[in-house]
Amino acid sequence: MESTRVDRWLWAVRLTKSRTDAAGACRGGHVRVNDRPAKAATGVSVGDEVRVRVGDTVRIVEVVRVIQKRVGAAEAVTCFIDRTPVRAPEVPVARRDRGAGRPTKRDRRVLDRFRTSRQ
Template identity: 80%
Template sequence: MESTRVDRWLWAVRLTKTRPDAAAACRAGHVRVNDRPAKPATAVAPGDEVRARVGDQVRVVEVVRVIQKRVGATDAATCFIDRTPAPPPEAGLPVARRDRGTGRPTKRDRRILDRFRGGRF
C-alpha cells in the first residue's frame, strides 16, 4: 500500500470516531494535507503532514505508515508522529478560598461562591 484516502486514514488511526465524521471534517475544510485543503478522497502517503481540527483541538500529524482498516490503539499510534504544538499555558485562575476556622458558609456566602465559580445562581 503506497497511499490511501485521507478520510479512511483519519478513521483508521483513531483521530476521528467514525469515517463519516472524517469525511464531514474534510468537506467542511477542517483537514489539510501538506498545507492544501483536503477532500475525503485525497490520497495520503508516508511523509505527508496532515492537519485536522478534531473537536476544539487542531492535531498536526505526520504519516509514518498507511493503513486501511481500523486497528487497536497501540498499533494506530505507530502509524503517525504527533507534531501538535503544546497548548498555551492557561492563566492562573483565582481560587475561591475561605479562611480556616470560619465555619460553614452562610447562604449569602454560598451564592457569592457560586457566582464566582460560574454557577447559574
C-alpha cells in the first residue's frame, strides 16, 4: 500500500469525524497536499505534508504511514507527525456591554489598572 485517497486517510487517522466531512473539506478548499489544493481523490503517500483546516485551527501533519481503514486513536497518532505551530495563548480584552454608556470614574480606574498590569 503505497498511497491512498486523502479523504480516506484523513478519516482513518481521525483528523476528521467522518469520510464525508473529509471530502467536504477537500471540496471547500480546506485541504492542501504539499502546498497544492487537494481533491478528495488526491493521492497521499509517505513523506507528504497535509494541511487541513478543522474548525478554526489549521493542522499541518506529515504522513509517516499510509492506512486505509480507521484504527484506534493510539495507533492513529503513529501514522503522522504533527507539525502544527503552537498558538500563543489569547490575552483577555476588557470589554463593555454595548449601550452601557460612558465609563464612570471608577470604571476608568479599573480599566487603567487592567491595562498597566498587562505591560
